[in-house]
Amino acid sequence: MSKQQSMRNPLARVRYLGSAKSGTKHFWHQRVSSVALVPLTIAFVLIVVGLMGRNHAAAAQILGSPFVAIVMILFVVTSTYHMWLGMQVIIEDYIHSESKLTWLMLNTFFCATIALCCVYAILKLSFGV
Amino acid sequence: MAELKPSAASRRPLSPHLQIYKPMLTMMMSIAHRITGAALFLGTLLLAWWLLAAASGPTAYGKFQAVMESWIGLLVLFGYTWALIHHMLGGVRHLIWDTGRGFGPAEREWLTLATLIGSIGLTLILWIVGFLVTGGA
Numbered sequence: 590m591s592k593q594q595s596m597r598n599p600l601a602r603v604r605y606l607g608s609a610k611s612g613t614k615h616f617w618h619q620r621v622s623s624v625a626l627v628p629l630t631i632a633f634v635l636i637v638v639g640l641m642g643r644n645h646a647a648a649a650q651i652l653g654s655p656f657v658a659i660v661m662i663l664f665v666v667t668s669t670y671h672m673w674l675g676m677q678v679i680i681e682d683y684i685h686s687e688s689k690l691t692w693l694m695l696n697t698f699f700c701a702t703i704a705l706c707c708v709y710a711i712l713k714l715s716f717g718v
Numbered sequence: 719m720a721e722l723k724p725s726a727a728s729r730r731p732l733s734p735h736l737q738i739y740k741p742m743l744t745m746m747m748s749i750a751h752r753i754t755g756a757a758l759f760l761g762t763l764l765l766a767w768w769l770l771a772a773a774s775g776p777t778a779y780g781k782f783q784a785v786m787e788s789w790i791g792l793l794v795l796f797g798y799t800w801a802l803i804h805h806m807l808g809g810v811r812h813l814i815w816d817t818g819r820g821f822g823p824a825e826r827e828w829l830t831l832a833t834l835i836g837s838i839g840l841t842l843i844l845w846i847v848g849f850l851v852t853g854g855a
Contacts, residue, residue, distance in 0.1 A: 620813065620816065623809045623812075623813065624813065626806070626809070627806060627809070627810060630802060630806050631806075634799075634802070634803075634844065638844065638847065638848055638851070641848050641851065641852050642851070642852030644776075644779075645772065645775070645776040645779035645780065646776070648772055648779065649772050649773075649779075652769070652772055661769075665765070668758075668762070669762065672755070672758065672759045672762065675755050675759070676755075676756070676759055679752065679755075679756060703762045703763070703765075703766050706766040706769070706770055707762075707765060707766050707769050707770075709770075709773070710766075710769035710770045710772065710773035711769060711773075713773040714769075714772060714773050
């Protein structure tokens with residue numbers, strides 16, 4: 590440790606610094622998305638229960654109605670972001686070889702593809718193209 | 719790097735790991751939180767299939783329904799329901815812990831047990847209601 594003290598206050602050093610150069614962003618985004626997911630998950634479960642046993646025409650109509658579609662898109666986008674962050678931690682915890690980078694990339698591709706598939710399907714049901 | 723003699727290597731102290739600790743509820747639920755999270759990650763494949771099938775038409779939707787109404791499909795959906803609710807309640811518990819509350823010896827046990835009982839109870843209630851609503855179909 591050098592005797593010379595930094596003129597920066599500790600918070601300024603923490604912000605956007607650290608080895609990953611992103612500070613507490615990952616931690617914080619996981620918390621924000623988890624808070625959002627509590628009501629969204631409850632809404633999602635209720636939508637699924639409401640659609641159980643219905644035929645295609647009824648399910649497609651309900652899923653495409655504005656309120657349900659918006660809640661579903663919010664749920665899908667928030668959960669794919671949340672699981673992208675979560676799986677990143679799992680990969681970083683257990684994979685220490687060079688393949689870590691590949692797994693992190695696959696995680697990103699998987700989450701982005703799932704998000705796009707779901708949003709595309711919901712929008713298609715909404716606009717009926 | 720110089721090779722260590724086997725005797726020297728074996729005398730090295732190891733930091734304690736999972737197998738050395740007595741299994742505790744908070745620890746098991748921490749593991750369950752990660753496992754349910756990973757399961758839900760893969761479970762989004764079903765979500766995407768469901769939504770794409772609905773967007774594709776009656777034939778695709780019928781195929782999805784047929785698979786989900788088979789006993790293996792129902793088993794997967796039951797597990798999915800529990801994993802989703804358990805991860806959500808576990809997440810709420812972690813959010814409470816994030817505020818610095820609930821760390822006392824009695825509190826943390828109580829909170830952890832509550833998420834487990836809550837997730838199992840809610841899953842059973844949801845499925846019973848679901849079966850009553852659809853008439854078991």
